[in-house]
Amino acid sequence: MGGVFLIASPGGHIDELYDLTSRLVDSTTRRLWITARTPQTAQLLTTELTEWVPPIASRQGHRALAQLPYAMQLIHRYRPSLVISTGAALAVPHLVASRTLGVPTHYIESATRLEGPSVTGRMMENLPGVRRHHQGFRVPRQGWSHLGSVFDAYRPGPRVSRELRRVVVIVGTERYPFSRALESVARALPGDVEVLYQVGHTPPPDSSASYQKWLPLDELLRAMERADVVVTHAGVGSVLTALRLAKHPLVIPRLPQLGEHVDNHQSQLARMLEAKGLVTVAWRDSDLLPMLTDAAQRSTIRWGTQVNL
Structure with a gap:
């Protein structure tokens, strides 16, 4: 071969x-x-x-x-x-x-x-x-x-006129629960916003159909594409998926001191991506609703770059 x-x-x-x-x-x-x-x-x-x-x-x-x-x-x-x-x-x-x-x-x-x-x-x-x-x-x-960086291929896109009507929340495949993210989004969103959570290994707060353990990937991607905002942990795969779909994700880093991960690398990645203008970061106790509203009006574009080993 x-x-x-x-x-x-x-x-x-x-x-x-x-x-x-x-x-x-x-x-x-x-x-x-x-x-x-x-x-x-x-x-x-x-x-x-x-x-x-x-x-x-x-x-x-x-x-x-x-x-x-x-x-x-x-x-x-x-x-x-x-x-x-x-x-x-x-x-x-x-x-x-x-x-x-x-x-x-x-x-x-x-x-x-x-x-x-x-x-x-x-x-x-x-x-x-x-x-x-x-x-x-x-x-x-x-x-x-x-x-x-793999993220060098992306740039902040133009602002768009978009209301906050649909939100998708993904918390990755880590086995550490991330209830804080689910609860923070649920508290922040008005009742008329359609929201879908893929909770993975995090126990859902109730049995509502909004909370899905795992969705078929094609179904999840369709939901993310339709969403006005994607909320995700600061996992590189989840963030890349949102950027590929031209979204400006709202990122909630997992914190090791709360038992949400083993180290602080998600906070480090979140700061770097925020500095590039590719994500909005919700730190602990952030007021999420204005951040969600703002993220809905942002976009991402793919920017071709060549890398040599």
């Missing part, structure tokens, strides 16, 4: 790689995606050549090790000339295999990591021959080159 392997875990990692690929890889280059099958990845990669592999969560080293022989088989079968990955744990055996067999390999750290590399990134520092790229470390780090 030759060509390039594109490897990422589901969620924000593959959303980032999907957006970056158009700027990294020529459209005529043969591509093989390697990821786990989820509703998101199945929809995203409908027209792409894909090898579906078992999911590997953070700190599941035993599962990563068990996948190494299969990763080696894929390299032998397809003989890629280049491997690119945005992490995370799912990618580790394939990156080890590619370097073991001498394939040029690039690891791109997530745009959420502004203070330094993730666990996977630190592992790549100890894997000889991997070329490492970051999207915006605040402090330069030896052995890492600045690639530019």
Whole structure:
């Protein structure tokens, strides 16, 4: 086959790689995606050549090790000339295999990591021959080159005349509850605003049809496209999805001190995106209604950029 392997875990990692690929890889280059099958990845990669592999969560080293022989088989079968990955744990055996067999390999750290590399990134520092790229470390780090951010492809769009009539709220796939976001939006919205919540692992406050655990991806995307405002946690995949649909999302970062995440990277990402004018950030105890009304009148445009590894 030759060509390039594109490897990422589901969620924000593959959303980032999907957006970056158009700027990294020529459209005529043969591509093989390697990821786990989820509703998101199945929809995203409908027209792409894909090898579906078992999911590997953070700190599941035993599962990563068990996948190494299969990763080696894929390299032998397809003989890629280049491997690119945005992490995370799912990618580790394939990156080890590619370097073991001498394939040029690039690891791109997530745009959420502004203070330094993730666990996977630190592992790549100890894997000889991997070329490492970051999207915006605040402090330069030896052995890492600045690639530019996946968010560089977006710019604030023109203001539009739009009333606040439909809102979609998504809180991501993290297993930490995010009741604060659901309750804050519910308190702020007038009764005549149509609202749809995808709550994921957050227990809904009641049994109303407005609260859906998971929606089919195509149905969720249609709802987001119709919405006047998308409210989301500061997860890179969720924000990218809203930006692709030309929305100016209202972002509520998960806070580790409230048990909503393990660290503060969502607040860091939210500040960076707010500085770019791409999102409006609702910090704790913000008055949401005027922020929602303002976000409904904003838009986002795609801005083509080229990135070289």
